[in-house]
Amino acid sequence: MRDPQAEKLLTFIDACPSPFHAVAQAKEQLTSSGFIALNEDQEWDLKAGGAYFVERSGGSIIAFRIPEIHKEVKFHIVGAHTDSPCFKMKPNPSNGIANYYQWGAETYGGLLKNSWLDRDLHLSGRLTLIINGEMTTKLVSLDSYQFRIPQLAIHLDDNREALKLNPQQHLTPIFGLEKDKDLLQIILDDNNIEATSMEVAAFDLFLHDSQKSAFGGLNDEFIYAPRLDNLAMCHASLEALIASKPRSAVTMGALFDHEEVGSVSDRGACSSFLPAILERISLSLKGEREAYLAALSRSYMLSADMAHAVHPNYSERHDRDHYPLINHGPVIKHNANQRYATNSETAAYFSLLCQESGITVQEFVSRNDCPCGSTIGPSVASKLGIKTVDVGNPMLSMHSIREMAGSKDHAKMICVFEEFFSK
Template sequence: MPAADLTTQVTEVADGLCTYLDASPSPFHAVDSAAALLTAEGFTEVAETDPAPSTPGSYVVRRGGSLLAWSTAHLDGPGRAAHTPFRIVGAHTDSPNLRVKPRPDWARAGWQMLGVEVYGGALTNSWLDRDLGLSGRVAVRDTDSPGGVGHRLFRTDDPVLRVSQLAIHLDRNVRSEGLQLNDQQHLAPHWGLGAGPRSFRGWLAELVDADPDDLLAYDAMTHDLTPARRIGADGELIASGRLDNLATSYAAVRALLHAVSEPSGAPAVPMVVLFDHEEVGSTSERGAQSTFLPAWLERIVLAAGGTREDLWRSLAGTVVASGDMSHATHPNYADRHEPEHPIVMNGGPVLKVNNNLRYATDSLGAAAFALACEQAGVPMQTFVTRSDLPCGSTVGPMTSALTGATTVDFGAPVLSMHSAREICGTLDQAGYAAALAAFLAPA
């Protein structure tokens, strides 16, 4: 997409991202929203228990809060080969938040409380004094479902929870010594008044229209109820929860749809994989360290009539772009950033480099991403953390290790990462999607 075309895409991409963010308070909803965008454009959803599709086409599969989608529609005909390499964009669907404990009901000082656990590296102070809703999925007794268990998504955008901060009159040192929060003592939300606890399980069963005895388990989490919106004097920024990393998830889905509608001449299978559990290490049945991606790469090759030899030939030519949001240079803390690598909001996608391999980028991967940005007509920035500060990581290194594919880590600039509400650049989102579309369909 030429640079001149980006100006016509800014509002469309920004509005689409805000809609996606508001529809996706949990990883399960993020996957549901992404699948809806894909199936609306002709992708066919398949179940993991079904055979991998052998007919050329566009497909999507889910595993809990993770999703994988790919297209072989453009490879129909005699030119199709089982060892065709993949072009993969990876991202993640989870974000730090407060998650409900299995036995959450308690009361104190006339308040009905809800027991929660901090998920991931949350900036816990950002969850104070906010109207909070609840979302996730429940497992219910269902004799018509496999194993007798059915799953349902749930969400409420009613302001049912709040974590109230202690008044400054009772914590006089907070301004001089900073806010000190104990996860167990200070982050439990209140959601009612009464001498005894309220039943969360009963409340949730009513919400999903189930008998409390049939509600077997749940994955429940909080979300800030402030909607995503454009902010700033000229609307140059987007403020929302979960930008890390649903902004990448949305850009990846848009890029895949563009790559399918306008395939390149280069023989490659465009693919997007959105993992759950990145914020807590990715070690789960659906995280980046799971079998989800490697198993489906093999299944796709075998379904095309290939062999294990064809799989390894395919992976030898595969390139993975691992996307996660990147730190923009903070104007109030500019000294915390590498001075020779400033990251400007609305300055373009960010190549992420770390020589200790917290990011998987090497020169081959960097070149592939640079060419994608060049093809899309968008500027590229490069992030390196200060040498005296530790560096975060993402799904790139583990995806690279599991597949043996050339991998590059990248992102889009963001401030307030891991806050309940982050901000990113409006223009950056159009450039982000354009760069990923070029990566999936290289010229």
């Protein structure tokens, strides 16, 4: 029997081809569950027992619940990110070669470039239009058409065994053969937007896999999907936040854009977004900044980002004493050089949450001779001083156009998040 939470995750991922779609889906889930939308440019009137959310710039969202009774303010936060490595369209179309209609695209984040070759691609994101002197933003998806970045035939390759891709030269997508076509107008028409391409002032458009997410393996033990890193943790935090009731802490899911490119933006984890929300909540509940500063020292954050499962064909690339296994539960991520924010105290705290949830916990450490990725954890911990642990579910093919994880792990992580939120 397929795990219901894994099924919900795959539906969520297919509906979220861009960070803007992820935030829109989150808002829909939260609103239908009774959460109230707040605006940053207005005064807030927060109530005990209330549930709220705030978005910033379309790509990041913070949702939170306030307990019915609070003697002192503290926060239990699950942090994740809405973005994934991909190709982002450049402002102007390419002149193309021969009779091909092409449009240049920038590489966004550390994507596995070869995985994008010979895949059927769709285009999604947002358009900003200026119509009669007024700016308006539209969420769009172009699912009626498929595009491609074709690989060079083996007969024309001088070095067949070593694929080397120059992102500027070899990875420009092909959209068609007729140069008189207007891609922006096609997007407008396909999304029933009454405007002309001349009224499109700017856009954030991303290529993404057109293939739907699916279960895999002999017993549906796997899930295959794009953007598991890190929509899986976004979905898990939302599910847990909606399902749980806080006892004493303000519970929060903080989903940030731009993690894959360093988190330094108006809506990234390094921005003012989270500190501003935390301070406004504290001031609303206690009326003084002293309460906010004290609350930070009492708070915990689970920095939730997918983890590396041991790869059976490259097991030598893993520390042999730390082999995270798929469908064996959440992973605590360690790094002595603070690429992860985990320390002994926060690792023990997460282990206790798993213990109380009846969930087995695993641990990951990179080999000393291998590079280590990072997360929003160190950024938030260093900025706010909140006790933070980096965790995630084990997966393979991280940063590929199509990734792979365990169908049983998602529900386990939701269970641990619910335990955290119920404290």
